[in-house]
Amino acid sequence: MILGEAAAAMIISKDLFLLGDQDYLRLPNKDEKRSQGPNMGRTNTAPNHRVDSTAVHFPCLLDQRPLPVHLAFRGISVSVGGRPILEDVDGLVRPGQVLAVMGPSGCGKTTLLNSLSGRLKLDSGQIYFNRDPLCKRWKRKICYVLQQDIFFPDLTLRQTLEYQARLRLSDVMSHAQKMQYVDHIIDVLELNNCQDTIIGDYLKRGLSGGEKKRANIACELLTNPSLMLLDEPTSGLDSHAAHSLMMTLKRYAVSEGKTVVITLHQPSSQIFHLCDKLLLLCNGRTAYFGDTCKVVDFFSSVGLNIMPHYNPADFILEQIKGPQDVRQKIILAAEEARKNKDYPIELRCHDVSFITEKYDHKILPPSHGPYPSLEQDALNQMEPDVRRLWLDTHSHASSSVSSDTNDADCYFSWPTSFWTQFKVLAQRNFQEARPRMLSKLNWVQTIGLGILAGLLWFQLERREEALHDIQGWMFFSTTYWMLFALFGALSSFPPEREVINKERRSGAYRLSAYYLAKMVGELPLTITLPAIYHFISYPMLGFHSPLVFLTLLGFLLLNTVVAQSVGFFIGACCMDMQVSITMSALYTLATQLFGGYLATNIPPWLTWMRYTSMVHYAYQNMQIVEFSDGLPILCAKKSKFAICQMSDSIPVTSILEAQGTYLPLWANTLVLLGFLFVFRLLGYMVLRYFNTPK
Incomplete structure (x- = not known):
């Protein structure tokens, strides 16, 4: 029940608990370390007890030791969609201990971990960390290792x-x-x-x-972290790898004084006996809670005897998956065990009848919120180390957290600044996206397409007969890189979103830092391939002016970045990949149809849709630049342009008027920048307020 010899060395002194919101001890400076010697300047809390001949040591971690966590949860009840998942579940685990949560599939093991981590709302019950109610400040001190x-x-x-x-x-x-x-x-x-x-x-x-x-x-x-929650970390591993992993976790918990809660599905006997405490769930209810070494005696007391040399884990799982009457008998016995004097005093004290029947005098120390204080006689029943932990954390809690604690009261500061997060995330996004966006296949595709486009529209004459072909190169270039960027962003977002959601849940960084870093970090990768394509195909089309060449490149890259923004927005909105592909295909096809090349005689009641087409603005800008600053387009003998009756060349205004209404260069550019800003902002708003990780 109590920590025993291992706990005596693990419990940190009262001075450490009174540090309040300062999570770590001060690091001694170089002069202090030199004067103190190699064994001074750090808090030694590692116990003498060893799991095996080699203990785990973290020289760099011992200088910054967080508060140990005494985790207690009582009466936990959770329902999802009106269906009860957990009903009145209790548990207690102290620093240096490993609590195993076991039970058949669907019994509520993962739901319990989600509740303890604060990711799931409780129907009833309380969760306390060193007598503090669970709040945002404590959530940041929990590590939650997902099963995936x-x-x-x-x-x-x-x-x-x-x-x-x-x-x-x-x-x-x-x-x-x-x-x-x-x-x-x-x-x-x-x-x-x-x-x-x-x-x-x-x-x-x-x-x-x-x-x-x-x-x-x-x-x-x-x-x-102070508290470690692990959801079936041994699943999918062979027996040796699973045992090695559990040995490492056990050594780490003991040597560092960590509190560990772990779910296990069907452990070996070796792994089973590495756990100090066991919480056995059956249909969301407690079938056993107590010392792991006493679970066999508990089942024997209800007439369920284990065979010699039989794995206790297999035995108890077989029993709670047995007939209904056997399961009911086990659950009733577990409820009776709560009234036993061996049941943890911290969990027994929620039973008001227990307190009023046994004690007549006042409760000391004063009650802190809904978590009951213990009477002096009850405190005297505890071992000295546990009593010191209880009282020290109470003195800290009563001075730092009120009974109506909420997330606003629990102040939390990010571990790193916005600039640090932005810089690191930008570097990571660049490094992570480079193999995907600049893969060998994409290089081959881009170079091959650039050469093919250059050969198809090779050295076109600046005559009216070739006007349609010149416009074809412009339209093809803008639409192809629009599709490439949009669907590239769309396909990369769902798997990346899983990683981002996991890191956001753990409070690793601000969403705004990630979003800006993603835009900046991937920008060089986004524009690299379109630039290579332009450098190959446009000179083959006919190089006339460096200024025209660079300006056309700028509008091609701008259109590509805008298309990527649309892909981010659609990917953020749609959790289903098929839905996002359908929406993207519908938008891109409409964008092409109303871009001004495939159809010029648009019905009046549909003309408004061209203003929603990003290709429309980029295509117009490329024509304005190419036909204004480049060599003039000479009229044909039988020209369709009326201006050719008075001039030998076709001005850009006549070319644009033949496609319908048009905007000047600066207006088209502002609209494209507006598209860029709006879709990026909408993508952030969706991630921030709608598709936030639960």
Whole structure:
């Protein structure tokens, strides 16, 4: 029930708890370290107890030790869509302990972790961290390792960890210190041999399943969290890899005084006995809570005896998946166990009858919010280390958090500044997107298409007979790169959104920093291929003026960036890829139809749609530049332009008038910039207020 010898060395002194919102101890400066010697200047809280012959040590982490977490949750009830998932679930886990949450599929294990992390709203119940109600300040001190391994597949393991360290570790730390964190995490989780391997996915071979699990945990351990929540980290691993991972987590919890809650589906007996506490769920209700080593005795007390040399984990799972009467008997026995004197005193005290029947005098210390205070006799029943943790955290909590604590009261500051987040995210976006946007296939496609377009429209004469072909090159160039950029952004957004949502839930960075960094980081990649195409095809078409060449390139790139903005917006709005592709296809086809090349005699009641076409403005601008500053277009003998009766060349105004109404160059440019700004802003608003991660 109580921490015992391991806890005695893990509980931090009262002075540390009274630090309040200062999460970490002060780092001694170089002079202090030199005078204190190698063993001074750091808080030693590692216990003497060892899981095996090798203990985990984090020299760089010990200088900044966060508050240990005493996690208690009582009466947790959660329903989704009117269907109850959890009903009246209790649990308690202290620093240095590992709480295993077990049960059959669909019993509510992941729902419980979501509730403890604050990602799911409770119907009833309370969750307390060191007697503080769960709030935003505490959410930032929790690491939640999801069952799915969500990463950028083209980054190596070390690059992934380095970017996480630069984003999530405080700006007061130097770059060298952050890299030291990364080195130690890699060493402890035994990832040295694969640190330069890409993460990979189902198309690209990269890390193995076990290595991805460790990488997932490593990303969260970088922040030195107080509480670790892990959702089935051993799933998909072989027995050796699963046991090795659990041994590492256990050593880390004991040596660093971390509080660990982990869900397990069907563990081996070795993994099962590594856990200190066990919470067994059956149909969302508590079937057992207590010491792992006592679960067999509990089942024996209800007439369910385990066979010799049988895996206890397999045995208890078989029982709670058995007949209805057996399951009901187990649940009733678990409810009776709550009234037992061996049940944790912190969880028993919510039973008012227990307090009033056993004690007559006043409760000390004063009650803090809905979390009950313990009477002096109840406190005396605790072991000294647990009692000190209880009282010290109470003195801190009563002075820092009121009974009506909400997210606004729990002040949280980002670990890094906006500029740091922007800079790191821009670098990461560039590095992550470069293999995808500038792949060998895209290079071959761009160069081949540029040569083909140049050959098709090779050295066109500046005559009216070739006017339609010159316009064809302009229209093809604008529409092709519009489609390329829009659908490229669309296809890359869904997998990236999963990573961004995971990082946003953990409070790694501001959404605004990510959004601006994505625009800036991917801008060089977005314009590279269209520029290469233009450098190849336009000189083959007929090079007349460097100014015209560069101006046409500018409008081609502007149209490409605008199309990418539309792709971001549609990708942010549509969670379903098929829906987003359908919407994008409808918009791009309409854009081409009303662009001014395929159809010029548009019915009057449809003319308004041309003003929603980005191609319309870019195509007009390219014509204005090409036909105004370039060589004149000579009239044909039988010209369709009336101006040719008085002139030998066709002015640009006559060419544009033949397509309908037109705007001047500056107006078309402003409209394109407006498209760019509006769609980027709308994409941000959707991510910020509508499709926010739950």
